[in-house]
Every structure is written in structure tokens, then in C-alpha cells.
Amino acid sequence: MGQSPQSHEPHPGSGDPWQAVSYLLTGVGLYAVVGWLLDEWLDTSFLLPVGIVLGAALGVYLTYVRFRSSNHD
Amino acid sequence: MSPVSLASGIPHFVPPSPADFRLPPVFGDSVFFTKPYFLLLLAALLVVWFFYSTSRNASVVPSKLQFAGESAYNFVRNSIARDVIGSHEFMKFVPYLVALFWFIAVNNYFALVPFVQYPTLSQTGFVYGLALLTWLVYNGVGIGRHGFLGYFKHQSVPPGIKGPVLLLIAPLEFMSNILVRPFTLALRLFANMFAGHLLLLLFALGGEYLILESGNAGYIPVGVLSLLMGLAVSALEVLILGLQAYVFTLLTAMYISGALAEEH
Numbered sequence: 001m002g003q004s005p006q007s008h009e010p011h012p013g014s015g016d017p018w019q020a021v022s023y024l025l026t027g028v029g030l031y032a033v034v035g036w037l038l039d040e041w042l043d044t045s046f047l048l049p050v051g052i053v054l055g056a057a058l059g060v061y062l063t064y065v066r067f068r069s070s071n072h073d
Numbered sequence: 074m075s076p077v078s079l080a081s082g083i084p085h086f087v088p089p090s091p092a093d094f095r096l097p098p099v100f101g102d103s104v105f106f107t108k109p110y111f112l113l114l115l116a117a118l119l120v121v122w123f124f125y126s127t128s129r130n131a132s133v134v135p136s137k138l139q140f141a142g143e144s145a146y147n148f149v150r151n152s153i154a155r156d157v158i159g160s161h162e163f164m165k166f167v168p169y170l171v172a173l174f175w176f177i178a179v180n181n182y183f184a185l186v187p188f189v190q191y192p193t194l195s196q197t198g199f200v201y202g203l204a205l206l207t208w209l210v211y212n213g214v215g216i217g218r219h220g221f222l223g224y225f226k227h228q229s230v231p232p233g234i235k236g237p238v239l240l241l242i243a244p245l246e247f248m249s250n251i252l253v254r255p256f257t258l259a260l261r262l263f264a265n266m267f268a269g270h271l272l273l274l275l276f277a278l279g280g281e282y283l284i285l286e287s288g289n290a291g292y293i294p295v296g297v298l299s300l301l302m303g304l305a306v307s308a309l310e311v312l313i314l315g316l317q318a319y320v321f322t323l324l325t326a327m328y329i330s331g332a333l334a335e336e337h
Binding site for chain 2: 018019021022025026027030031054055058059061062065066068
């Protein structure tokens, strides 16, 4: 946080480092549920694992984008 | 914590458990009037009394007491509120952040005050209450700034992502910002208070058992070691108790700052 004690402006985009945990958990949780619902609906069984992996990938991607953009401010 | 006697006559060690955090009512049989309840009340009164009594006779040349009060206030005002929210609009959030920080800090340090020795915020209910308050504040100011739909978009569309992948990312970002945040915020504080106190209980009770009740002189050095570990953990707790109050307040300020931020 306060990288330079002289500047009292917020650092946009830097945000909460725990955001990464939140993104990963939410990604996996959300798309696992979506996959499971699709499985129930389509009577298949492979969409739940697909959802978990997709959610994890999206969580990683979102974390990457968020923390990358914060370094370029 | 009463040791259970076995047939051999040597008491059995009962490790501390979450049940040890559930205390009996102080009077009557209402489940509300327990020690944590009164500690929470006491913490609130202490914080109000401290800031009231140090600012009541405020003068240009501060007394020692006024200086202490102003230092406590300035710490949160400058190093949390101003640094995170920015010098333009941090002032209106200072009262909440100062109160929040010192209320949590006092509650946490109750864990190490002799005869009190209970971290109030190891009770999940209290912490979820605080997290709910923070949730209402940052969503409130965000909706006030961007309007309801604008704020919804603000918290769902992360900067730097365009194209069809946004369709998959937006629900994730929204859930992460609005639904998961209050829980991670609360869990971090609650779990740190709970685990730290449990660790202290374990070393204290273990040491006491090994020295006094195990009936084996060879265990006494290990019991002494256990008590020493308890002291070491207490020293660590001095740091953690303050740090967790700081983190909770800092994150609150960050959420407010994020909710107020202009479109990227």
C-alpha cells in the first residue's frame, strides 16, 4: 500500500491482494455450479469438471489482468 | 476443562476445543448475557470514553492525554484513510474508520489482558456484524456515486478486459466483489482471533497437565517448554492482534476507495 509517503492519492487498481483468493474461489465455485446445473439439465456428467477447470482458468486470468494493470498505472 | 479420571487414576488430557469459546451466561439463563457480550460493550465504552475524554478540553497546546488521543486518531486518519482513499474525499470516512480500528483493536487486545483473556471477535457473529457494516458502507457510497446500474457495472466489469470473455468474467467479478468479500473480510479476522487463542489455550493447558497432572516427573521439562511456547505465542499475538485490526480497517478503506473510483 502506501508506496510513497509523500503522495496521498489512492493507487487505483492496486486493491486488496486477497482479491486473488477471492477470484480463484469464486471462479471455481461459480462455474462448478454452472457445470453441475448443465449436467443435470442435459443429463451428462462431464460438464462439472469442465466448469471447475474453466472457473479456475478464468480466476487466474482475472487475477493476472487485475494485477498487471495495477503495475502500469 | 475438568480432566476426566480414568481407571488408572491418572487424569486424561482434554485438549481445548471450540466448545471452550462458548461461555456460560453471566447471570440468569439468557444465552445473550455472556462474557463476550459484556466485553464487546466494554470495548465500545472504552473507545468512546477515550476519545471523548482526550478531546473534551482540547487546547492548542495539547496535554499529554490530548496528545495520546490525537495520535490514535491521526494514525488511522493519515496512514489508512488518507493514503488509501485519497486526500479529496477521505475526511467523511475518517469517523467510521477510526471507530472501527480502535473498536477492533480493543476487542482483540482483550485476549492478552490478565483475567479478561478473551478475544471477543473470535465469535463469528460479532465479526459478521462488522463486515456487514463495512459492506453497507462501501456499497452505499458506490451506489451514491455511480447510481444503481452504474455501480453494478462498475463492480462487474473489471478494467482491461474486453470482448466475449467478459460474458464469463462479469459474473465472477460481481460475485467476488459483492458476495464473497464480506465473508473473506470476516473470516480473516475471526479465524486469526480464534486460532491464536486456541493455540494459547493448548500450550497453557498442556503445560499445566504435563507438570501437575501427568504423574510422570520426566514430563515436567516438556511441560515447562510448553508454557514457554505459550509465552512465545503470546508475544506473536501482540503483533497479530494489532495487525488484524489494521488489516480489517485497511480493507474497508480499500473497498470504499474501489467503490468510489472513476471508470477506468
